[in-house]
Amino acid sequence: MPEKATTTTKDTPTRDDRLRAASALDPHTAPSSSEPDAAPDIPGEPASSHTRRAYASDWKHFAAWCRREAAPPLPADPQLVARYIRACASGEGRKEGRANSASTIERRLSSLTWNYARRGFALPRQDDAITNALADARRSAGPPAPRQEMLTPGDLASMLETLDRGSLKGLRDRAILLLGFAGRLTRSEITGLDAGPGESVDGRGWVTFGPQGVTVTLTGKGGQRQVEIAHASADHSCPVTALGTWMRLGRIATGPVFRRVLRGGKIVGKDRLHDQEVARLVKRAALAAGLETGGTETSPAGVFSSRSLHLK
Template identity: 55%
Template sequence: MSPDAPRSPKFDVHQDGSASRENQPAGIDHVASGTPADARSGLSSPPPAAEPDLPAHLERLADRARDYVAAASSANTRRAYVSDWTHFAAWCRRHGLDALPPDVQTIGLYITACASGTATADRQPNSVATIERRLSALTWTYAQRGTPLDRTDRHIATVLAGIRNTHAAPPRQKEAVLPEDLIAMLETLDRGSLRGLRDRAMLLVGFGGGLRRSEIVGLDCHRDDTEDGRGWIEILDKGLIVMLRGKTGWREVEIGRGSSDATCPVVALQTWLRLARIGHGPLFRRILGDGKDVGPDRLTDRQVARLVKRAALAAGVRGDLTEGEREKRFAGHSLRAGLASSAEVDERYVQKQLGHASAEMTRRYQRRRDRFRINLTKAAGL
């Protein structure tokens, strides 16, 4: 290596957890000539490795393989990974370090900078969850290049364990939309417009099924309607069957009819499909032009979050908070948490509806459950 080439900062994590470092770069703005192009320019992701030319008869298979690669993770995950790689590459560029190939000591210093607030200009420390996501993004990106990163190396694992012990905090949960809140939110929507009918159906189906926002917009009318669909529906006399594809396979969700047509998820969905003239493809689509036409394109999951925020603000839900605080409190997850918190049934039924593997995960969604139903203090005789 030439004297001018950037070097990874040499710091060592000993078996007892102590750390030492040497050859730390003197200036954060120095960029040496040996830095790879993507680290210098801050590209969103590493350039793909050169691919050998394929015979013509294999090109279609290669295209299909790329489609399967894209389907291996959600669009949200890919966007987050691209953003995290951009963040890491920019940090390397500022410090004159190599982003490629992976260096465990560089990664150890990077996550330390994220935890201490020195990785970005705003000097705000990243949460433990954000740091773990950034590390997952780097691991995934390096793996795609065929240069795997060893997360179990002590330079990474020991530093990360210390970050968890020092900075771990309870997760900030989104506010649950309870039944009375949902009814008030529905009243803010225009029943005389296609957009209002669509939004009513989305809120009621999302709440009744305890669905994630990606599951709501991923629904199709029938099985195999689209390649990007995450499930489909079947309308029966007593309710709605939703088939969903998740990380661990397919699951079935039952959404029963409501006590009145005004709050019935099935009626709301049937009304939307009939007036929007949708019989095939995505259930929830964009409204075009002056609001009288329905397009072919599926909504994105971000539009579900915006809908929940907008309707909650318009309905005055949690009016004791400022508008800014309320906007932060509500999101697509609020519908899922609302069902878990308000359904007065045995916990195992809520767990099945939400698709949770454990009852403990379901309890995290229950914002107003009877926490002291079992009083161990009295049971012990005090």
């Protein structure tokens, strides 16, 4: 009787397997919404580009730690995440060996939860391993980040005096500080402004000049909101005048309002200013005005940041 033939079936990775393997290494990779079985939209999708970059950076940090530990980051494993939390709290999760603050660890956990969801996995944050590790981290992690102080009108006036009114960069920076302070705008809201509605795909709002001042219309997932900014009594401290002067001399009629200044301050570019530039501007001007009490322009030890423009 002839021997029965045998066949060997080789498992072929599915599309989801390939996507998840890729996304474990690439912080920006997520299942495509065009696929019928793609992961659904995740509640709490961060609207801020700054938050999205932070979440991507946190996943990259976690994936790098997993590689050092020879542990796969997918699927979601509460025991692995608990080990990661303890590593961050002890300093073992960082190359320089410094422990993360409790607030940083909590943000990293939120980032992992969101990133896992984007990749089709659910991280059980209430698992005992995670809650116990987080409780230990709160007790033993490094000190919290320094509290950011709110700018007063006097502080702002001192900072404005450090800017060059005779240069395009100085005019732009004056408009940023005055508009952000008057409208209590975040840095991404400031840099996301266009000269008019529907003028760019990455815009977050636009400005409209009127007899009473300027209306800032902001768009987001929650819909539109408007911020009315009136003329100030003095031109040198008027956000409306500062914005109008910058746009007129910078020849900005359409597209992004706040842009890079190129060629030694002589040319206004076409690209939108990065929101990190607002943070650097606030820090730099506060240092120049003698308002900071420690740290440098790029150090987190200072007491002012872009958040100082809109804190209550």
